[in-house]
Amino acid sequence: MWHNLLLHLGGGAFVAALLRVSTPxxxxxxxxxxxxxxGVINIGIEGIMLSGAxxxxxxxxxxxxxxxxxxAAVLTGCLLGALLSAAIHWLKADLVLSGIALNLACAxxxxxxxxxxxxxxxxxGSLPSKVLPTVNxxxxxxxxxxxxxxxxxxxxxxxxxLAVPLISVxxxxxxxxxxxxxxxxxAEAAAIAGVRVARVQFAALVLSGxxxxxxxxxxSMGYVSWFVGGMSAGRGFIAIAAEVMGGGMALGTFVSxxxxxxxxxxxxxxxxxxxxxxxxxxxxxxxxxxxxVLHASRRRRSA
Amino acid sequence: xxxxxxxxxxxxxxxxLVVLGLVLVPIALALPEPGDAIRTFLLxxxxxxxxxxNIVETATPLMFTGLAVSLMFRTGMFNLGAEGxxxxxxxxxxxxxxxxxxxxxAMAPAAIVIGAAVGSLACLIPGVLRARFxxxxxxxxxxxxxxxxxxGLYVVNYVLRDPNAGAMLSYxxxxxxxLPRLIPGTRVHxxxxxxxxxxxxxxxxxxxxxxxxxxRVVGANPGFxxxxxLRVTVIAASVQALGGLIAAAGGAIELQGMYLRFxxxxxxxxxxxxxxxxxxxxxNPLLIPPAALALSYLQxxxxxxxxxxxxxxxxxxxxxxxxxxxxxxxxxxxxxLLRRLLTxxxxxxxx
Numbered sequence: 065m066w067h068n069l070l071l072h073l074g075g076g077a078f079v080a081a082l083l084r085v086s087t088p089x090x091x092x093x094x095x096x097x098x099x100x101x102x103g104v105i106n107i108g109i110e111g112i113m114l115s116g117a118x119x120x121x122x123x124x125x126x127x128x129x130x131x132x133x134x135x136a137a138v139l140t141g142c143l144l145g146a147l148l149s150a151a152i153h154w155l156k157a158d159l160v161l162s163g164i165a166l167n168l169a170c171a172x173x174x175x176x177x178x179x180x181x182x183x184x185x186x187x188x189g190s191l192p193s194k195v196l197p198t199v200n201x202x203x204x205x206x207x208x209x210x211x212x213x214x215x216x217x218x219x220x221x222x223x224x225x226l227a228v229p230l231i232s233v234x235x236x237x238x239x240x241x242x243x244x245x246x247x248x249x250x251a252e253a254a255a256i257a258g259v260r261v262a263r264v265q266f267a268a269l270v271l272s273g274x275x276x277x278x279x280x281x282x283x284s285m286g287y288v289s290w291f292v293g294g295m296s297a298g299r300g301f302i303a304i305a306a307e308v309m310g311g312g313m314a315l316g317t318f319v320s321x322x323x324x325x326x327x328x329x330x331x332x333x334x335x336x337x338x339x340x341x342x343x344x345x346x347x348x349x350x351x352x353x354x355x356x357v358l359h360a361s362r363r364r365r366s367a
Numbered sequence: 368x369x370x371x372x373x374x375x376x377x378x379x380x381x382x383x384l385v386v387l388g389l390v391l392v393p394i395a396l397a398l399p400e401p402g403d404a405i406r407t408f409l410l411x412x413x414x415x416x417x418x419x420x421n422i423v424e425t426a427t428p429l430m431f432t433g434l435a436v437s438l439m440f441r442t443g444m445f446n447l448g449a450e451g452x453x454x455x456x457x458x459x460x461x462x463x464x465x466x467x468x469x470x471x472x473a474m475a476p477a478a479i480v481i482g483a484a485v486g487s488l489a490c491l492i493p494g495v496l497r498a499r500f501x502x503x504x505x506x507x508x509x510x511x512x513x514x515x516x517x518x519g520l521y522v523v524n525y526v527l528r529d530p531n532a533g534a535m536l537s538y539x540x541x542x543x544x545x546l547p548r549l550i551p552g553t554r555v556h557x558x559x560x561x562x563x564x565x566x567x568x569x570x571x572x573x574x575x576x577x578x579x580x581x582x583r584v585v586g587a588n589p590g591f592x593x594x595x596x597l598r599v600t601v602i603a604a605s606v607q608a609l610g611g612l613i614a615a616a617g618g619a620i621e622l623q624g625m626y627l628r629f630x631x632x633x634x635x636x637x638x639x640x641x642x643x644x645x646x647x648x649x650x651n652p653l654l655i656p657p658a659a660l661a662l663s664y665l666q667x668x669x670x671x672x673x674x675x676x677x678x679x680x681x682x683x684x685x686x687x688x689x690x691x692x693x694x695x696x697x698x699x700x701x702x703x704l705l706r707r708l709l710t711x712x713x714x715x716x717x718x
Contacts, residue, residue: 107505155696160445160505161646165691168639172684179679180397186679301509308503342521349513352506353496360502 076212078329083214083221085332086325088113088279088287088296090224092303093321094231095275097314100307101235102268103248104152107163109276110300111170112144116280118174121193121291122181130194134281141277144170145269153262167300175293188291195285196220218286220278227275232314244268276300298349305352309359320355327351375649378700383647383661386689394682404676408668411675418667420553424625425663426656427555428453430562431617432641433659434569437650439490439610441573442603443586444497448490448508449614450638451515454631456486456615457622458519458527461537461629464544465527471543478544479619486615487608489515494607498600504607516634523629537629546624556624562656565613569652582606614638640666643687646694662687 092109099106106112119140124133144166151162175186182190199222201215235241246254247264255261279299284291306324310317331347391408395401412418432449439446460482463469469477493508520535527537546557573579585592585602592599617637622629640662648658669683693699 151692151696154698155692156698157692157696161691161695164447164639164642165688168684168691169688172681172688175679175681176394176685298509298513301506301513305506305510308506340521340525342517342524345517346514346521349510349517353492353502353510353514356502356507357496357500360496361500364501 076209078333079213080217081329081332082322082326083217083225084287085329086321087218087221087224088282088299089303089306089325090318090321091220091227091275091279091282092300093306093310093317094224094227094314095272095279096304096307097310097312097317098231098235098244098268098275099272101248101312102244102265103251104149104159104265104269105163105304106145106148106269106272106276107160107304108144108148108166108170109163109272109279109303110296110298111167112141112273112276113280113283113300114174114294114296115144115170116141116277117284117295118178118280118291119277120281120285121188121191122178124194124285125188125191128192128194130196130285133194133285134196134278137277137281137285138274139277141273141275141280142270143273145271145273145276146266148273149262149266149269153266171294174291178291178293186293191290193285193289193291195289196281218282220282220286223278224282228314228318235314240264240267279303302348302352305356309352309355311359311363323355324348324352375700376654379647379649379694382693382699383690386686386693387665389689390682390686394678398676398678404672404678407675408672411671412664412667416552418671420550420555421667421670422660422663423555423559424553425666426659427558427562427624428617428621428637429640429644429659429663430566430655431620432614432637433644433648433655434562434566434641434652435490435610435614435617436638436641436645437648437652437655438569438573438582438613439494439607440645440650441586442582442606443589444494444603444607445505446490446493446497446508446607446610447505447638447642448493448511448607448611449641450634450636451489451508451512452486452611452614453618453621453637453641454486454512454519454634455489455515456482456618457629457631458482458522458618459485459615460619460622461527461540462522464540464623465538471541474541474543475546475623478623479616482619482622483612483616486618487611490611490614491604491608494604494611498604512634512638520632527629529628532628534630535632539627540623544623545627546620554625558620558624561620562617562659565616566652566655569613569655573652578602614641640687643690646691 092113095109096106116137120133120137123136124130127133148162148166151157152159178188179185182188184190196219198216199219204211204215235245243259243264246259247261251261280296283295302324306320307317309320328348331344335341335344391405395404398404412422432453435449460478463478463481464474489511492511493504496502496507497504523537524535529536529538549555549557549559573583581597581602585597585599589599644655644658644662647661648654665686666683669680672678672682673680
């Protein structure tokens with residue numbers, strides 16, 4: 065049993081599952097990264113992800129187009145990011161509590177809206193929603209291990225891998241990224257230097273929301289093909305843990321998202337060989353805590 | 368100081384009304400009989416003894432988690448483990464009732480104590496990890512809530528589950544495990560008195576003991592506390608343990624006061640409700656009971672609305688989110704214009 069499992073861990077199927085499971089975590093973690101570097105960490109990313117999943121299903125069902133559904137998810141994410149920015153900049157509410165409020169509002173709001181639109185309570189079973197396509201790589205999908213691993217991945221999985229260098233460049237190599245990091249490092253100093261702090265943080269939260277929306281679209285238009293209340297299941301929080309572990313860098317965030325995704329994939333595999341599923345379901349939540357502690361104590365020692 | 372407290376309470380009430388209007392009016396307008404819907408939400412909970420009883424029953428667990436969150440926030444830690452503590456407290460009270468050889472007279476109190484002790488871990492661990500290693504208590508408590516949920520479900524499914532019950536339910540509790548009911552015609556149970564006592568003790572602890580004073584100093588200004596020679600990390604972590612004990616005892620008491628079996632399949636959301644109560648009550652233990660009653664009034668109203676008008680009960684979640692937002696929005700609560708307006712009105716009331 066264990067022998068087979070170990071073989072499986074090195075195999076293409078495991079890598080394929082790992083990439084699939086890590087995709088929403090990675091998108092949301094990159095969203096958390098942008099907001100955190102601007103000094104306004106987006107705790108609401110969990111709710112934004114849920115709303116993105118909802119908007120993707122509803123949008124694609126009502127327009128009949130997966131692309132428009134995806135656009136609806138991204139737009140919803142942007143809008144909620146802007147809303148969070150309004151809460152902290154305009155109402156001057158607490159950052160963390162506003163994020164929590166956003167999560168609560170999204171958890172209830174999606175169920176209410178789903179009911180208003182379809183009469184379903186909690187699950188979008190009756191909606192003919194669309195899914196985003198899988199990319200089949202010609203030739204490569206015939207190579208033994210590599211083909212199983214990356215031959216048939218979801219288009220958003222590829223997009224998430226592409227997003228890592230893009231966001232790294234955006235943050236580290238563009239004037240906007242420089243301003244954003246300056247604001248996050250020391251808002252007062254940035255303000256004195258002429259940076260419009262609120263405007264930069266607004267942009268960061270909108271971008272962060274867009275990434276959260278994409279993470280949600282993957283959940284409901286790729287991972288599965290429906291919406292169910294609470295389907296983000298704490299992935300937004302796992303993503304925040306990944307971002308913290310990643311040390312504020314896109315590449316580090318990518319690696320930690322993969323580590324946390326591996327924990328979830330591994331736990332699913334262990335359920336498959338007959339270990340109690342409830343205990344295995346704790347793994348994706350315990351591993352981030354352990355990783356956070358390791359990361360924090362290492363940083364403390366080096367400081 | 369009293370004037371300030373009055374002002375804060377007045378502002379909170381006005382905010383509650385505004386939030387209620389913001390959520391309720393659009394939903395009511397979407398229904399065929401808007402007037403009836405609003406009347407059901409606002410008046411039906413107060414109409415008879417049974418529904419008044421519902422308000423008090425619903426408020427009881429809110430007082431525990433509200434008090435727990437208040438104490439933990441007072442030390443400056445954003446610990447959201449109350450949710451997991453509440454759940455685990457209930458699971459392990461059920462475990463003690465069904466699996467441990469407890470004599471009848473000791474069963475109810477022992478189950479509460481055991482539930483509280485085990486459940487407190489969901490708040491204690493994030494507190495210790497923060498104090499000892501500097502790991503964000505916010506993130507780790509959010510994670511551990513889910514871990515607590517699945518661990519609890521494991522215990523229920525593999526140890527407590529009644530194979531004849533069909534669904535995932537525990538065995539039935541013996542009568543000795545149940546808390547006595549206080550008011551005939553309602554389900555108000557002994558837990559209410561325990562909750563009120565806990566809030567009173569919480570106030571004494573926070574405002575009249577040395578330990579509570581130290582906890583407040585740590586929360587208000589950790590640097591100053593360190594300068595005074597206070598053991599900041601030990602104090603902060605021990606208050607997280609205290610909060611965990613209170614929240615978990617709340618879970619055990621809710622289970623033993625209201626249910627005959629353990630039946631929860633997901634987190635009951637009382638930790639989040641407790642957060643709303645703590646914010647409404649300004650993290651003041653004495654204001655937790657009225658804040659809990661206010662929130663439970665809304666929950667019962669939402670429940671009645673959802674049952675009579677076929678609207679999902681999630682309406683209340685939206686109200687809660689807006690309450691958190693507006694009650695912490697300093698642009699509103701510290702707005703000099705609004706404050707002046709309110710004080711003048713209160714002065715007029717007094718005169």
